[in-house]
Amino acid sequence: MVDGNEEEQLLRDLHRRMVRIRVFEEEAGKLMEQGKIPGALHLYVGEEAVAAGVIAHLSAEDQITSTHRGHGHLVAKGGDFRLMYAELFGKAAGYCKGKGGSMHIADLDLGMLGANGIVGGGPPIAIGAAFSNKYRGTQHVTCCFFGDGASNEGTFHEAANMAALFKLPVIFVCENNGFGEFTRQDRHQAVRDIADRAAGYGMPGVIVDGMDVLAVHEAAGEAIARARRGEGPTLLECKTYRFFDHVGVRGMGVVYREDSEVLEWRKRDPITLFESHLADAGVMSADAAAAVWLEVRSEAQDAITFAEQAPYPASAALLEDVYATPV
Amino acid sequence: MTTTAQRTRTTSYVNAILEAQRQLLTADPNVFLCGEDVALYGGVFGTSRGLMAEFGPQRVVDTPISESGIVGMAIGAAATGLRPVVEIMFMDFVGVCMDQIVNQLAKMRYMFGGKATLPVTIRTMAGGGRNMAAQHSQSLEAWFCHVPGLKVVMPSNPYDAKGLLVAAVRDDDPVLVIDNKMQLGMQGEVPEDLYEVPLGKARVVREGTNFTIVATSRMVQEALAAAEQLGADGLNVEVVDPRTLQPLDIETIATSVRKTHRALVAHEAVRFGGIGGEIVAQIQEEAFDYLDAPVGRVGAPFSPVPFSPALEALYVPNRDTIVTEVRRILGKQV
Numbered sequence: 001m002v003d004g005n006e007e008e009q010l011l012r013d014l015h016r017r018m019v020r021i022r023v024f025e026e027e028a029g030k031l032m033e034q035g036k037i038p039g040a041l042h043l044y045v046g047e048e049a050v051a052a053g054v055i056a057h058l059s060a061e062d063q064i065t066s067t068h069r070g071h072g073h074l075v076a077k078g079g080d081f082r083l084m085y086a087e088l089f090g091k092a093a094g095y096c097k098g099k100g101g102s103m104h105i106a107d108l109d110l111g112m113l114g115a116n117g118i119v120g121g122g123p124p125i126a127i128g129a130a131f132s133n134k135y136r137g138t139q140h141v142t143c144c145f146f147g148d149g150a151s152n153e154g155t156f157h158e159a160a161n162m163a164a165l166f167k168l169p170v171i172f173v174c175e176n177n178g179f180g181e182f183t184r185q186d187r188h189q190a191v192r193d194i195a196d197r198a199a200g201y202g203m204p205g206v207i208v209d210g211m212d213v214l215a216v217h218e219a220a221g222e223a224i225a226r227a228r229r230g231e232g233p234t235l236l237e238c239k240t241y242r243f244f245d246h247v248g249v250r251g252m253g254v255v256y257r258e259d260s261e262v263l264e265w266r267k268r269d270p271i272t273l274f275e276s277h278l279a280d281a282g283v284m285s286a287d288a289a290a291a292v293w294l295e296v297r298s299e300a301q302d303a304i305t306f307a308e309q310a311p312y313p314a315s316a317a318l319l320e321d322v323y324a325t326p327v
Numbered sequence: 328m329t330t331t332a333q334r335t336r337t338t339s340y341v342n343a344i345l346e347a348q349r350q351l352l353t354a355d356p357n358v359f360l361c362g363e364d365v366a367l368y369g370g371v372f373g374t375s376r377g378l379m380a381e382f383g384p385q386r387v388v389d390t391p392i393s394e395s396g397i398v399g400m401a402i403g404a405a406a407t408g409l410r411p412v413v414e415i416m417f418m419d420f421v422g423v424c425m426d427q428i429v430n431q432l433a434k435m436r437y438m439f440g441g442k443a444t445l446p447v448t449i450r451t452m453a454g455g456g457r458n459m460a461a462q463h464s465q466s467l468e469a470w471f472c473h474v475p476g477l478k479v480v481m482p483s484n485p486y487d488a489k490g491l492l493v494a495a496v497r498d499d500d501p502v503l504v505i506d507n508k509m510q511l512g513m514q515g516e517v518p519e520d521l522y523e524v525p526l527g528k529a530r531v532v533r534e535g536t537n538f539t540i541v542a543t544s545r546m547v548q549e550a551l552a553a554a555e556q557l558g559a560d561g562l563n564v565e566v567v568d569p570r571t572l573q574p575l576d577i578e579t580i581a582t583s584v585r586k587t588h589r590a591l592v593a594h595e596a597v598r599f600g601g602i603g604g605e606i607v608a609q610i611q612e613e614a615f616d617y618l619d620a621p622v623g624r625v626g627a628p629f630s631p632v633p634f635s636p637a638l639e640a641l642y643v644p645n646r647d648t649i650v651t652e653v654r655r656i657l658g659k660q661v
């Protein structure tokens with residue numbers, strides 16, 4: 001049991017993690033629209049409660065694997081805005097020296113094993129990290145984020161089976177936002193609840209409201225505790241929604257979903273929901289919440305300035321890092 | 328068989344593919360399209376826009392994100408009489424379905440003593456230049472050229488994109504059609520009717536007298552630009568586009584080299600182990616006595632495709648890389 005103070009601290013922490021993701025992503029979206037961020041940018045806006053609720057349980061020694069929509073995971077894991085924006089710009093100061101960009105952003109020191117350009121690329125890697133945690137006799141766990149679309153890749157199924165078989169300390173966190181790119185879930189799989197698939201592999205499947213950060217936090221807490229006790233994996237399905245488009249910002253006025261649907265989901269904006277909860281509980285007033293936003297926005301502005309001014313990689317960098325032992 | 332169509336007009340590379348797919352669906356009830364977001368959305372590159380509305384969801388099929396399943400489904404369907412056209416959105420994703428392509432699709436006919444016929448077409452998008460980083464930018468054609476049983480096509484313009492796709496789909500063997508994402512907006516003359524550009528036939532894109540550049544896909548445009556620049560060096564460059572890499576029309580290439588006595592092969596893929604090495608080897612087998620200089624190669628450096636615009640610009644070969652390499656093999660100071 002946590003005492004009152006700890007509880008409040010946790011709530012503030014969850015709030016801050018979500019605000020940091022939202023601000024980071026909204027600013028990234030603007031920068032992309034200004035033509036300052038090249039390549040593909042898959043934004044996490046709307047899904048913040050999932051990353052925040054799960055990752056709040058983890059230390060840097062616990063790992064996560066991420067997806068093409070990976071900024072939110074890294075921010076929640078404690079990612080440094082300066083290094084993140086620098087990476088999105090392709091600058092040498094970025095997390096991956098500018099070589100990876102949005103789709104490959106990673107911080108191994110924080111246990112963030114990388115965004116991934118290959119849908120379904122993460123789950124097998126996650127079970128490898130979990131295998132290693134167990135092998136090395138640690139209590140650390142690995143959280144594997146993946147989408148509803150990714151749950152149709154063979155890699156997910158192979159990884160799920162192996163994780164259950166080997167009782168690996170891994171949590172498969174499905175971010176079910178109802179779409180794989182432009183295809184609605186009921187047009188890409190016959191099941192409604194991806195958690196149902198857990199039974200086929202002999203692990204618990206849990207469904208949670210992915211717009212409710214406390215619900216996510218609680219369900220993830222149980223799954224993580226189970227994994228730390230050596231009782232094996234859990235499939236945690238978080239029902240969520242992406243407010244923006246598959247790539248970039250727009251998200252409204254698109255052919256594959258109705259604006260009314262987006263507006264319905266936006267009424268359950270995970271941050272707004274949580275802020276009204278915090279106000280009701282007397283933990284954080286609207287003014288106090290606004291102060292957090294202000295602080296995070298200025299953190300973002302500082303980081304963007306840093307990233308804009310940072311130099312591009314030198315040409316020699318092109319052939320570096322291909323091998324650990326230079327050939 | 329090349330049918331010469333009468334009415335042509337200028338259109339884009341994307342439209343050429345779209346039109347080929349529409350006409351193939353119309354002409355043959357056994358043709359169907361499948362892939363991720365190809366139906367309702369019309370393809371992330373727009374190459375099947377409107378086709379589901381026109382031909383129905385049974386013939387233009389949205390699939391889950393399951394590349395092994397998609398290719399396998401095409402193999403089974405082809406083995407039982409259909410003519411599938413599969414889209415693998417980015418070429419990099421072939422990594423997910425390599426077993427189905429390499430161990431199943433390519434070999435079934437041979438393993439079964441010639442009893443299976445597998446008219447599967449796999450369309451996919453290769454190439455860098457859009458800052459899409461290491462998993463969305465590769466040119467992996469050499470992998471497939473190395474596998475007996477597969478044919479490999481790389482168009483360089485809208486006319487060929489349509490004609491080669493038609494030939495690929497009508498061909499009774501598995502064909503990979505590899506387009507380059509930087510060419511999608513390219514405009515060109517395209518006949519309105521259905522026509523074929525035959526597989527296994529190279530094209531002399533620019534006639535010349537004293538140097539041959541063999542270039543694939545997007546490098547054809549770069550080679551043409553390089554040829555203009557090299558005019559200043561007193562070179563009259565011939566540019567040959569193999570169009571099909573497997574089977575390779577070495578005869579057209581060798582004929583050109585026997586005339587010009589000097590050659591270079593340019594592709595966007597990594598140079599080491601790229602198809603350029605094979606083409607150079609065949610040139611020296613077929614035209615050794617005619618060569619006045621070592622045959623050069625241009626390809627990407629030996630690294631994954633970098634994200635940073637600053638690095639990607641250095642990475643993807645272009646007209647300048649080609650000019651520099653031509654001058655180098657001719658012993659000129661650059």
Ligand SMILES: Cc1ncc(C[n+]2csc(CCOP(=O)(O)OP(=O)(O)O)c2C)c(N)n1
Nearest residue numbers: 069117118119147148149150179180181420
């Ligand atoms: C192997 C592979 N196939 C296809 C793609 C193209 N693609 C990128 S994201 C995406 C949709 C993924 O959907 P989901 O897993 O539900 O994640 P979401 O985008 O909804 O967060 C697709 C098809 C890819 N990157 N990798």
